[in-house]
Amino acid sequence: MTLGGACAGIIRAFDWSKTSLGPIEAWPGHLCSTVSTLVNSPIPKVLMWGPDHVMVYNDGYAVIAAGNHPKALGGRVDQIWPEIWDFNSRVIAAGMRGEVQSFRDQHMVLHRNGAPEDVYFDLFYTPVLDSSGVPGGVMCTVLETTQRLAAERDLRASNGRFRAAMNAVNGVLWTNSADGRMVGEQAGWSALTGQTFEQSQGYGWADAVHPDDAEPTVAAWKRAVETRSIFIFEHRVRRRDGEWRHFSIRAVPICDEDGEITEWVGVHTDITEQRAAEDALRAHARTLEREVRHRERAEEQLRSLNETLECRVAAAVEERRQALAALAQAQKMETVGQLTGGVAHDFNNLLQVVSGNLQLLARDLAGNERAERRIASAMEGVQRGSKLAAQLLAFGRRQALEPKVVNVTRFVRGMDEMLRRAIGEGIEIETIASGGLWNTFIDPTQIENALLNLAINARDAMDGQGRLTIELGNATLDEDYALVNSEAVPGQYVMLAVTDTGCGMPPDILEKVFEPFFSTKAEGKGSGLGLSMVYGFVKQSGGHVKIYSEVGHGTTIRLYLPRAMEREDVEVATISPDVTGGSETILVVEDDEGVRATVVEMLTDLGYRVLKAVDAQSGLNVVESGIPIDLLFTDVVMPGPLKSTELARKAKERLPGIAVLFTSGYTENSIVHGGRLDAGVDLLSKPYTREALARKVRHVLANERQRANAIQKAAPAAKAPDMSDASTASCTVLLVEDDALIRFSAAEMLREAGFSVVEAAHGEDALRLLERATIQILMTDMNLPGMSGREVAQKVREKVPGVRVVFATGEGHVADAGDATVLRKPYDMRDLIKALEPLRR
Template structure:
């Protein structure tokens, strides 16, 4: 070999090496086509992908690698034409193996030229079926996710660009916020915030928090298209693309208005229940105090009345005794308020039409309030009856009217409104101790100074008062509260500072007919000669009762407890009336004493007395049937009349 052939030899060697390299590649099908598209070379990768050996395919037209559809469409010819004219043809598509199976191929065809003369084509094919399947799976997954997001109606799910403009919108967003997709895309998301939040910069802070901290989550009020507001739970997350570049935000909003309102209602109910429990505890305490207080008043009152008979003709002494007895009455009224608040007052309910009753009270109310207070009474048509203690209704109305007068500084308008009312289950769920049902509502309204929420919360508590010292006991509203609750009703206060107060009493409806209210005629005090057994554990109260009954002409026996009283009866002594305290120590209770005594003496009259009835003879706020009660402190006149009445009723 001469030296002149060395360069050509090197080229040949390089070409052989390149061919060996191409033939060894198995991840790509690399082969040559002549100008007509027939295969002129074939590497290992081509055999691997397409399944043909070199001797099977060389000389065959490359179109057989195309699907029948592509062949019919002329795709093989067009691909060579494009490669020839443009220098390269590049595409992806389905190709066919020898066994007829398909694979997804990435195809590149380059035109091969020498001195501008087309020699043929170099074709490189790669099997990218796995990648195509992954891309298709991703596409299907993304489509399904989009359909899922679009189909969600309980959540508003949408995208924001970097500046906060809406870029897509799902069905939930349309349902919750009221905007159609074409109305909202391209607008700034701050439009969904309240005007106050917009002015306060809440939208921009939300995006800043999401961008810098990775998430923004909060509850707040949002605005619908129609201007109405709803309580929303909002989450904003930043979104980055596959390269980690920040591209915008994903925003999820849920309407939690019902949940929010339910939480508020639950909190109110819990607060109301706690308040009711507090009032019940105070009621038990005040009831116990009232019992002891009434016993003390009975001792004082009884002895003053006995003393008044001994000082007859001494005007100075009579005046002092009279003043002292007036003080006893005030104390008794105070104790009565305590018992009413504690729901321990023995009620004497009657079926009554409150409307007619209040009309009858108008003159008395006007006299009590003065000419500078205008009283306006509004009665609804066809008022229902209610079953209440009329005396307690009168006290309650007077208390509310006087409170209203004081709140208006004795000048203004007092409105009394009476109507039928139905409290439904929704109302009952949010108000502790309220039963759904039909009621008669008695409302007393003034145009006075009103009360703050803090004052309203304490208004029913005993001894709480906003009046100047010495101007009130702080028991008026407590009495009203206790009476209404004991009657099975409900009471509520609505007040606003500077605008006045309305107190509403809801008294249970009665379907029975109204009876005639008895008028109290003045009766003459009469004594007797019967034998009365006094059972009283407090020695001073017992002594006072004995002395009063003795002055009335009765023969009096006495016992310090129920067992001692029963022993006297068992001894065979004739007794016409048992006068017993309701609450006494010992295993034998007063109601049981009365039952056993009547077993022994069927014609025995029984009169109970107490400053605090508990549940011994009073149930549901009413005296048990057939029970006669004289509350402490009682006067000589009241005791005399009650004794004659009970004895007379027993003889009938």
């Protein structure tokens, strides 16, 4: 028997005759071999032999035994470890029955150093057979995991603190003149610092900056203004309560169509808590790195003992590492998405103020060509700003999508000319489309923007020379793929891939490409929002994004878009109707003073009587005052304990006939779920034009009146005429109306007038009903969710040539109605008969 290590010497010197094992010279060969293997192992091991479980162990186990070593050598398990004998007795008994057992992260309370101590172990129990083939003892391999678990707990705590700090981030928006001076009212800056209007003007804002930071800040700001470059800086600002806070600053120049800077727009973001969290995170990361190195050394030792076990441990460690990395990335992207969504909301409010006042100013300056050109130029700037806000909302998955069933092959080929203009003649475009391509349920405008962004990124990566390949095909992502790619959901997709022959990207860049404002382009050459928008839009649509890149060879980005089982929706060109107003009373609830003043003036200009409130509670007070109100026009995101949705509900309770129209630049999850508006909700997204506001108000008011008519049921004067004449019977109307109450009322009036009625809540239902119903008249609302009334009419005419069409609408004017009959809401039985009677066959 060959023995090595410190414990070997103790074993040789120990008087084993006093134990049930007997003198060491008389030990059987199998016991000697087992003990020899044990003491020469670098892994902590202990052999518990015989009916009284005498302990024999190696140097590794001596460290675990601590204060019980060396008396534990030759001792009995129940005497050395009485505090865990209940556990050991069951495990040893099972081992003596020939059972192999293992325990991961087993918690125990040991007294190995004279006091209770919480420890954790990975334990592996193996029976050891004697010469007769019967278990004579149990071998236990012991790996202490106490420090590793403590490190993991510390890491979770650290991540929790970091998330809380990110959720607390808030920003202050400000503007400066073209030459870099603060001009005009700066409500956000004043609220933050407490400076008055006079104190902040020019470079007076620097007085609120920490004395050590003020001079470097002004110098860096002037350099950015001189070089017309994006300004990025950090400094400390004295809050109005006197506390110094750390802020991250980012400012960009806004240029007119001639490339001249008109103003600077910047954001101060409070990063005080973020910096503190980062310091703590770095400290914990260093601790974790030490524990990881310790774990790697232990794994290397274990690998030499048991290759199969080492592979399992390594796989588990890698799986845990990938899970932690995926979790951290998902939490990071979600947090940044919330932040960008909030910024987009505030930005859209600012754009609404600018846009509304420009439109009002245009009416005042009608006929002044020079002024009209400048206003048109300013409106183009508003549109660009609106596009930027839309990209932020797309990344944050906060935009209200308008998905349709799209055949991507036809869609991409229709964009061929646009793509060629965008990327230039130096790049060859190749489109490869598989046969039998499935349809996909996606927002056409967003997928067009996504493809255009990918093509432009590819052009820049190739410096205007190379090959751009667009590939289309069906794809099925299985469970195995989803295990490796945690964000993917197994299922059927339409795959859209864009490949370039550009410079490619290294792995460290690939990890950041979907983060907002991250760009590999030169300063001023890109906003860093293109891929962020693509990522957010695809994820919100239920899809998946995968990017592959190799330095010097190029990049491929694959978009997996959810498959749609329905037929393709056909796009129909529409002409906007003329703008009309009214004389009803509208209550405007808006917390932003500039937006509120602008929309009140626009509605007043349209002829409405306008009431206003600064928050939901004030709006409820107006409702409860008893003043007659026809329409509640309220922002979705509202300060205070009373939310806008609750205001709408209470207003409906008090004024059953009131119509409700929501508006917002950022809907959160209050009225939009799964990227689509909740049923029965009307939303006007910011920024909106005077024309869009006028049309939406008329539509919502008309629908509400139609619902009121449905409740009250028409007067006796509107009863249907006698329909006993056989020539007037057997005429079937397909009624398409998303409002259930209006649909029910209209169907009843049609039946009373002698028509047969087939009802549908939206365009998709209507097309399915055509497969089993024969109709002569289509009566459809103009503003339907998904397909519009015009689109429904076109598809029905394709399936049923000669069908008569009636458009029911609350808009003042319907352009391009063709041979269709227009029935204006609200309508009663007399109006309905007058519109449909001439259409009977």
